[in-house]
Amino acid sequence: MSGNHLQDHELFKTGYFVAGKWQQGAATFEVVNPATGESIARVAKAGKKETQAAIDAAHAAFPAWKRKTAKERSEILYRWYELILENKRYLAELMTAEQGKPVQEAEGEVVYAANFIQWFAEQGKRVNGEIIPPAKPGSKIYATREPVGVVVAITPWNFPLAMLTRKLGPALAAGCTGVIKPANNTPLSAFALLALAQQAGVPDGVLNGVAGDTQAISDTVMASDKVRKISFTGSTAVGKTLVRNAADTMKKVSMELGGNAPYIVFDDADIQAAVKGAIANRFRNAGQVCVSANRFYIQDGVYDEFVSLLAEEVKKLKVGNGMDDGVVLGPLIDEAAVEKVEKHVNDAVEKGGKALVGGKRHKLGHSFFEPTVIVDANEAMLLAQEETFGPVAPCFRFKTEEEVIQRANNTPFGLAAYFYSQNLQRVFRVAEALESGMIGINECAVSTELAPFGGVKESGLGREGSVLGLDEFLEVKTWHVGGL
Known part of the structure; x- marks a missing residue:
C-alpha cells in the first residue's frame, strides 16, 4: 500500500483525540518511515493545555462508564476486537510504515493486540467481590472491587498496538477511563486504534489520546489529582522518574521496564x-x-x-x-x-x-x-x-x-x-x-x-495480561453493615 493510500484511509488520524473529537493544533511534529527516511505525516503536537483537556474529558466520562454493567462494557470491547481484526492489513501496513517491522510480523502484532481486547472483554465479566463472616451478630461485611478511575497509558514505539491494548483492555473492562500517550515515533497506529474504539461504541471521553511535547504531557499528567493510575512501558530510567513523581499524588503505578x-x-x-x-x-x-x-x-x-x-x-x-x-x-x-x-x-x-x-x-x-x-x-x-x-x-x-x-x-x-x-x-x-x-x-x-507478563528487580512493578492484569485497574472497597 502506498503512502497516499495509507493517508487516504479513514483510520489515518493526525490530530489529538479529546472527548470524541479529533483536533488539530498550531504546532506539529514529523513522523518518519525508518526504512526510507521519508516523512509519513505531520501530527498535532499536544502540550499542557491539550493534555489537561484530555484528562478532564476522561474524568467527566468516568461516572457513566463505571455505571455500565460489565456485560455492556464487554459487548463494546468485543466489537472493538472484531474491528481491529477486520482492519488487520491496513493497521499492519501503517505500523510497518512508521515503525519498520516486516508487514507479516506487524500483522502478527495486530492479532496479538486484538487478543488482549478479547481476553479482557471476557475477564471483565468475572470481577467478583467477597462476603466476609462478620465479627458480631446483626452485621455483614462485604468486599467489592471497583475501577481505580482515570488511567494514563504511556506506551513505546516497538509494539505500538499491543502495548496499548494490553493496558486499555483491562482498564476499560474494569470500568476505568483514560488517556493514551503513544511514542512520538509511532502515534499513527495508536490513533487508528482510538478511531476503531470510537467506531465500536466506546463513549466520548472514555478514551482520549495525545502525543507531542513529552515533557509537558508528563508534567501535566503527574501533577493531576484526577489521574489515579499510570501504566507505563519503557525504559527503567523513565519508569523510576514516573514512580517518584507519582508519589506526590499517590497514583497507582504499573511499570513494564527494561531487561537484560x-x-x-x-x-x-x-x-x-x-x-x-x-x-x-x-x-x-x-x-x-x-x-x-x-x-x-x-x-x-x-x-x-x-x-x-x-x-x-x-x-x-x-x-x-x-x-x-x-x-x-x-x-x-x-x-x-x-x-x-x-x-x-x-x-x-x-x-x-x-x-x-x-x-x-x-x-x-x-x-x-x-x-x-x-x-x-x-x-x-x-x-x-x-x-x-x-x-x-x-x-x-x-x-x-x-x-x-x-x-x-x-x-x-x-x-x-x-x-x-x-x-x-x-x-x-x-x-x-x-x-x-x-x-x-x-x-x-x-x-x-493468557499469562502474567512482568518483571522483578528493576524491570518493573505489577503484571499485565492473564487474570492478574485486571487487578491492576481495580481497588477493593470494604463495606461494614450494622443494625441488621
Whole structure:
C-alpha cells in the first residue's frame, strides 16, 4: 500500500483525540518511515493545555462508564476486537510504515493486540467481590472491587498496538477511563486504534489520546489529582522518574521496564531447537524487544556447534524495507538506535570479541544494521551490561550450572530469561534459581494474553495480561453493615 493510500484511509488520524473529537493544533511534529527516511505525516503536537483537556474529558466520562454493567462494557470491547481484526492489513501496513517491522510480523502484532481486547472483554465479566463472616451478630461485611478511575497509558514505539491494548483492555473492562500517550515515533497506529474504539461504541471521553511535547504531557499528567493510575512501558530510567513523581499524588503505578535477558544453552540441550529459538527470539523486530535475549550463555561442550549453526542461520536473514517480499529484518527505529548498537558492537570487538557475522551498518543505509553474532563475549563489554535493543547476539562461554546462574542473575534487571535443557531435574533447579519474572524453558516466546507478563528487580512493578492484569485497574472497597 502506498503512502497516499495509507493517508487516504479513514483510520489515518493526525490530530489529538479529546472527548470524541479529533483536533488539530498550531504546532506539529514529523513522523518518519525508518526504512526510507521519508516523512509519513505531520501530527498535532499536544502540550499542557491539550493534555489537561484530555484528562478532564476522561474524568467527566468516568461516572457513566463505571455505571455500565460489565456485560455492556464487554459487548463494546468485543466489537472493538472484531474491528481491529477486520482492519488487520491496513493497521499492519501503517505500523510497518512508521515503525519498520516486516508487514507479516506487524500483522502478527495486530492479532496479538486484538487478543488482549478479547481476553479482557471476557475477564471483565468475572470481577467478583467477597462476603466476609462478620465479627458480631446483626452485621455483614462485604468486599467489592471497583475501577481505580482515570488511567494514563504511556506506551513505546516497538509494539505500538499491543502495548496499548494490553493496558486499555483491562482498564476499560474494569470500568476505568483514560488517556493514551503513544511514542512520538509511532502515534499513527495508536490513533487508528482510538478511531476503531470510537467506531465500536466506546463513549466520548472514555478514551482520549495525545502525543507531542513529552515533557509537558508528563508534567501535566503527574501533577493531576484526577489521574489515579499510570501504566507505563519503557525504559527503567523513565519508569523510576514516573514512580517518584507519582508519589506526590499517590497514583497507582504499573511499570513494564527494561531487561537484560539471558539465554542459556546447556550441553544436554536440543541444539537445533535452541538455535531456532535464538533466531526467533533475538531477531524479531530487529532485536527491539524488551524480552529479547541480550546475553547468550553457551556451555563449553556445545559452544562451537551452537555459534556455527547460529551464524549460518543469521546469514540467511533478509534485511530490507518491511513492505518488501521475503524481508524478515527491518530497520532500527532511528539514528540514535543505530549509534547505540554500533557503539556496543565496536566496544565488544575492542574488548576481545569477534563479529562472526555482521558487525556494521547495513549497505541499505538509513537506520539498517547488519544482523550480528559476536563470539568470545565477556562481562566487561557494554552489551553484557546494557540492553542493546538491536539485532546482535553476543555469545558467552560457561562451564558449570552454578557459574551460569550467578552470571545470568548478575544484573539489576529481571524481566525474562530463557534456557534449553533436556534434563528434568536441571529444568526445575534452574527455573527456580533464575531471578526473572518470566522464564522460557525450551521455549523462546513468553508473551501471551493468557499469562502474567512482568518483571522483578528493576524491570518493573505489577503484571499485565492473564487474570492478574485486571487487578491492576481495580481497588477493593470494604463495606461494614450494622443494625441488621
